[in-house]
Structures are given as structure tokens and as C-alpha cells.
Amino acid sequence: MTQALNKFAWPRSYKPVTSQCLPRFYSTPTYSAPAPAAASEAEVLSAKSYCSGLLQKFDSPSHTLLAFIPPSAQPAYLALRAFNIETSRIADTVSTPTVGAMRLQFWRDNVNRSFSGTPPKEPVSILLSHALADLDARTGGTAKMSKSWLMRIIGEREKYLNNAPYPTLESLEKYGENTYSTLLYLTLQALPMGSVTADHIASHVGKAVGITAVLRGLPLVAFPPPPNHHSNSSPLGGTLDAQRRSQGSVTLPLDVMARTGVRDEDVLRKGAEAEGLRDAVFEVATRASDHLITARQMLKNVYAGEDVDHAFxxxxxxxxxxxxxTNKGPGKATQQQEEVDRAFGVFMPAVATGLWLDKLQKLDFDVFREELRRRDWKLPWKAYFAHRRRMF
Structure with missing residues (x-):
């Protein structure tokens, strides 16, 4: 302060008063940055609209099935499904796995901030934070959503950022468990529902959905659209990874490809006419169908008052x-039926998955057929009757 005062031309007879001469009557208070305010109602409504639009564009079956989720859990459903879309598209929209890893870290940070109640100004994070706060308010803090499960989804996406093939059919199943089954677990928590039977059914449904999602995406991953050369995500230079990405890849399990005689270079050159491709698709689709059959049998057992036929x-x-x-004991059958009734809306992706697998079978397992990428007009009706009958 003395140096600043000395910049002025003071009269010789005047001696400026410096801070050392002033009596201190109070101490300067220490200020901390205020905590970010919770999202406003307008921001939450805007976030809902954004997430709903994301589902309509990239996951229309999930948008249709929103109607079967209890209203109190719909914000969580929208946030979780939008989160799934955002993280699943990263592998297909970045130039290198390194850039993809950076984007996934962005989502890790967003999840942490959403769970701490200070979400960034990003729609999915705002809606997720709102859903978490609403769940806490509805249950008096007795029910929570697992942050570790969201991190599990991100971690599983990170393993396959370069669209590498799955080593085995079992590793593809694990991918389904760690992504789509985990989404269903989180949605059950948002109801809230903590049931071994509901989670068990959700596990099989999620595996079927995850395996089917990989089959549905196979043509687009094998023959990706041309890159936007005016985008910042366009690869700079001729890196091997960028070349591989532009050429596409085949994401079928390697053990299945070996058994059926499929070579990825044949698929990339011949497409649907590649030798053994339909046999490989059939084997993978059969595993997805097996999980739906298992989940369906579990539902039948529950409504018949019987035990499920295997442990979770x-x-x-x-x-x-x-x-x-446990799945045994007096009154357990009735309790299981009540739990499944409450949770049934969460199992509804099984309906959309079953319809797609049926269509694939009718098309002789030609996964490249254009009909498989069209919206199924029967889904709303099939879903309505499945929900009404509590059977898919």
C-alpha cells in the first residue's frame, strides 16, 4: 500500500498515513466460495426434455417403455438411459481411444459431482442429481442409488473403446451384465426396490439386451459412416488406429467366429455374404434368447408360487x-409376487429385445437387413399386453 501511495506527489509537509499507522478495530473475515446452488425447476424441466429427446433419437424403444415406469422413478429412468446413450456413443464418435478415455473421465467427474449434489450445467448430470435428491426425499434417506454401478458402466465402456471383438461369448455376457443389467439394477433402486428376485430377473434381461445391442450395432461398427472432416474429432494424420476405425471392425466373439469359420476380413469385404456369418450371428442370438427364456421361466415360477430354479x-x-x-420361507411366495409386480416395468426392455430377435430369426439371421434398423410399430401394443399380463 505504501508503494501505491508514494506514486502520488504529496506535499513535503504531508506525511501519508500507511496501514501500519492505522489502528486495527476488526480482523478481516475469511470468505469461501459459496456452494453451487441446486438446479432450478426450469433447469430440471429442460434437462428432462433434453434426455427425452436423446432417447427418441438414439433409443426409441426405451422412450416407448418409459410409460411403464412409475412416475416417481421416471426422472431417474430418463437420466440413466441418457447416460447410457452418451457413454455408449463415445467409441463411435471419437478419433482415438485416448480421446474416448478423456470423455469417459468427463462422465466420471459428472457422476461424482451429481452424487455430491453439485452437478455441472449439463442436462444428464442435472437430471441425475435431481433424481438422487428426489429419491432421498421420498424415502427419508433410507434408499440410495449406487454410484459404483455407474462407474462400472463407464469402466466397461472403456474396455472396448477401440471396438475390439469380445474374446469369448462369456465376455460378451459379462459386458451385458456390467452395462445393461447394471442399468436395470439402478432403475430398480430408483423405485425403490431391493429384491434378490427382481435383481435376478433383471440380470438375465440385461444380458439379453446387451448381447442384442452388440448384434444390432454390428453393421454400423463394421461399416461406419464416413468421418466429418470439418469436425474436431476427425483423425489427424494416418495413425494405425484411425485407419482401423475408418475401415470398421467386427465385434463378434472370437471363439464364436473360430467355431463358425468367420474371418473379419471377409465380413469387411463381403458384408452379409461372408462365409459362416449367419451361423455366428445365430449362436450369439441364441445366447441372448436363452437369457430371455430363463427370465420368463423365473416369472412363471414366481407367479405359480414356486421357487426360482437357480441361485443369483x-x-x-x-x-x-x-x-x-432368501427365496424360501413362509410368505415368501407372496412377497416375491408383490416385488415382481412393482418391478415389472423395469423388465420391459425384454419385450423390445424379444421382438428384434424374432425378426432376426425370420430374416434367417442376416444381421445386415435394413428391416432390423427400423422402428417396430408393434412394440407399444406388445408392451402394453406384456405389462398387463405380467409376462413377456
């Missing part, structure tokens, strides 16, 4: 602690 393999893992729940 993830019981006891993080997020799957059911405080001593």
Missing part, C-alpha cells in the same frame, strides 16, 4: 446385499 450368481457382491433375503 451375484448375491453378496457390492450393491447386492439383501440383508438375509
Amino acid at each position: 450368481e451375484y448375491d453378496g457382491e457390492e450393491g447386492h446385499d439383501y440383508e438375509g433375503q
Whole structure:
């Protein structure tokens, strides 16, 4: 301060008063940055609209099936499905896995901030944070959504950023468990629902959905659209990874390709006419169908008052602690039926998946047929009757 005062031409007889001469009557308070305010109602409504539009554009079956989710859990459903779209598209929209990893880290940070109640000004994060706060308010803090499950989804996406093929059919199943099954677990938590039976059914449904999603995306990954050379995401230079990405890749499990004699270079050159491709698609689709059949049989057992026919393999893992729940005991059959009734809307992706697999079978497992990429006009009606009958 003295230096600043000395810049002026003071009269010789005048001695400026510096801060050292002033008596201190108070201490300067220490200020901290205020915590970010919660999202406004207008921001939440805008976030809902954004997430709904994202589903309409990239995941129309999930948008249709929103109607079967209880209204109180619909914001969480929209946020989770939009989060799934945003993270799943990264591998197809970036030039290199390094850029993809950076974007996934962005979503990790967003999840952390959403769970801390200070979401960034980003629609999916705003709606997720709102859904978390609403769940806390509805249940008095007794029900939570698992942040680790969202991180699991991100971690699984990161493993396949370069669209590499799955080593085995079992690894493809694990991918379905760690992505689509986990989405269903999170949606069940948003109801809220903590049931070993509901999670068990959701596990099989999610695996079927995940496996089918890979089959549906196979033509687009094998023959990606030309890059936008005016975009910042366009590859600079002729890196091997960029060349591989522009040429496409075949994401079928390697063990299935070996058994059926499929070579990825044949698929990239001949498309649907590649030798053994339909046999490989048939084997993968059969595994997805098996999970739907298992889930359907479990529903039949529950509504018949019987035990499910096998144990839940993830019981006891993080997020799957059911405080001593079992599938046996007096009154358990009635309790299971009530739980499944409440949770049934979460299982509805099984309807859309079943319709697509049926269409694939009618087309002789030619996964490149254009009909498989069209919206199924029967889904709303099939979903309505499935929900009404509590059977898919």
C-alpha cells in the first residue's frame, strides 16, 4: 500500500498515513466460495426434455417403455438411459481411444459431482442429481442409488473403446451384465426396490439386451459412416488406429467366429455374404434368447408360487446385499409376487429385445437387413399386453 501511495506527489509537509499507522478495530473475515446452488425447476424441466429427446433419437424403444415406469422413478429412468446413450456413443464418435478415455473421465467427474449434489450445467448430470435428491426425499434417506454401478458402466465402456471383438461369448455376457443389467439394477433402486428376485430377473434381461445391442450395432461398427472432416474429432494424420476405425471392425466373439469359420476380413469385404456369418450371428442370438427364456421361466415360477430354479450368481457382491433375503420361507411366495409386480416395468426392455430377435430369426439371421434398423410399430401394443399380463 505504501508503494501505491508514494506514486502520488504529496506535499513535503504531508506525511501519508500507511496501514501500519492505522489502528486495527476488526480482523478481516475469511470468505469461501459459496456452494453451487441446486438446479432450478426450469433447469430440471429442460434437462428432462433434453434426455427425452436423446432417447427418441438414439433409443426409441426405451422412450416407448418409459410409460411403464412409475412416475416417481421416471426422472431417474430418463437420466440413466441418457447416460447410457452418451457413454455408449463415445467409441463411435471419437478419433482415438485416448480421446474416448478423456470423455469417459468427463462422465466420471459428472457422476461424482451429481452424487455430491453439485452437478455441472449439463442436462444428464442435472437430471441425475435431481433424481438422487428426489429419491432421498421420498424415502427419508433410507434408499440410495449406487454410484459404483455407474462407474462400472463407464469402466466397461472403456474396455472396448477401440471396438475390439469380445474374446469369448462369456465376455460378451459379462459386458451385458456390467452395462445393461447394471442399468436395470439402478432403475430398480430408483423405485425403490431391493429384491434378490427382481435383481435376478433383471440380470438375465440385461444380458439379453446387451448381447442384442452388440448384434444390432454390428453393421454400423463394421461399416461406419464416413468421418466429418470439418469436425474436431476427425483423425489427424494416418495413425494405425484411425485407419482401423475408418475401415470398421467386427465385434463378434472370437471363439464364436473360430467355431463358425468367420474371418473379419471377409465380413469387411463381403458384408452379409461372408462365409459362416449367419451361423455366428445365430449362436450369439441364441445366447441372448436363452437369457430371455430363463427370465420368463423365473416369472412363471414366481407367479405359480414356486421357487426360482437357480441361485443369483451375484448375491453378496457390492450393491447386492439383501440383508438375509432368501427365496424360501413362509410368505415368501407372496412377497416375491408383490416385488415382481412393482418391478415389472423395469423388465420391459425384454419385450423390445424379444421382438428384434424374432425378426432376426425370420430374416434367417442376416444381421445386415435394413428391416432390423427400423422402428417396430408393434412394440407399444406388445408392451402394453406384456405389462398387463405380467409376462413377456
